[in-house]
Amino acid sequence: MSAFSKSPWVVHYNCNSCNGCDIELLACLTPMYDLERFGVLNVGNPKHADVLVVTGSVNHRNAPVLKNVYDQIPDPKVVVALGVCTSTGGIFAECYNVLGGIDKVIPVDVFVPGCPPRPEAMIDGFVKALGILEEKRGGKDTGSAEKPTITLFPPAVE
């Protein structure tokens, strides 16, 4: 592990999330989990960031903003999608304004499913993202992550 992946600065963009994932993300920075152990800093400025963390179901309104934030991050960069909303739209998937997953707007490197994902799962996702960041620095094309599929459906009403 080189110095490059020891200092991931994270910018967090909320695409219309219910704030569940946002609160869990901030919980990662608290004394209980302390992500700063791995050099993670929560920065407010995409130009200083290496990792873009997205929460919430992207819609027509904030899709261009998300794209803009993504474009402002200097290369190499990775995108971590937190929660089922960013994968498929989650419980909002059927809404008329929801696009159904941020991978329709920007390339995603790691999906962390859950509603909300536990901080442990988020840390796991970050570790995976750092590996990808390291590969991207080496000029490797890592492709985009495989999108989680909905496996649990509510029972049909008879």
Place this chain on the structure above:
Amino acid sequence: MSSSPTFLQYFLTLVVVLVAPLIGGILNGFDRKITSRLQSRIGPPLLQPFYDVFKLLQKKPMVLNRIQIMYAYLHLAFMILTIVILALGQDLLMALFIHAFSTIALVIGGMSVRSPYSRIGGQRQIMQMLAYEPVLVFLVIGIYRVVGMQSGTGSFLASQAMSLGQPLLIPLPLMFVSFFIAILIKLHKSPFDVSTSHHMHQELVKGVTLEYSGPFLALIEITHFYETFLLFALIACFWGTNLLVGAVLAAVCFFGMLVVDNACARLTPVWMVRFMWTVPMAMCLCNMVWFYL
């Protein structure tokens, strides 16, 4: 004027310029570690500031305009020049002015872009200079008064401070306290982190450094290392008769700075200027009056 520097002095200056960012970086590592412990977290490794700089240097450069980039280099160059001037035992007042140029370069760099956050950060940086520069000028006057104008041209090197009968802290106690408060402003520590802020604080998003990214942000970080070294080296010179005691003094001040940083909320820029022009300024004046009693 002082005699021209010897070969040994040039060599020592080179060593200082090479070693200063290493010491400054480790001090910043301690800063983050101790801050984390004060917040009952484990905190990043001690070498984290170096990891940050190496990472930033490897990022792809994003340039908004050439002026902005030039001022990032000038910010670093003037800071190194300040250290060179002090290490060669040249005039202290001159070093102060060159140091101010370094900060001005940061301000103009921040002002050269269209981002409102960056511009407000630049204006607040000017407010910060307005707040601490008079205190530094008073400090220089006080040091001249103690070591005498005669040797004033090359006075403030540790070697000269060592040759004094008594440490500078004894005749300049109130100025020392004022200088400590000025350091809090210089290093953007709470309650004075109004123009930009460090680590995970997000004043004005990132204030005057907002539009710098990648390698150019690394330049500003390296300048910050130099500045941390410079200021705490000056603190150590307050007990220049025995630099071991001086180092302890600097360490105590460093820890005091972190406690203040963690215990205080951020204040407004106007409050900062009002405070600096009353309390520390009055302390400096009292210290001046003391000479003549």
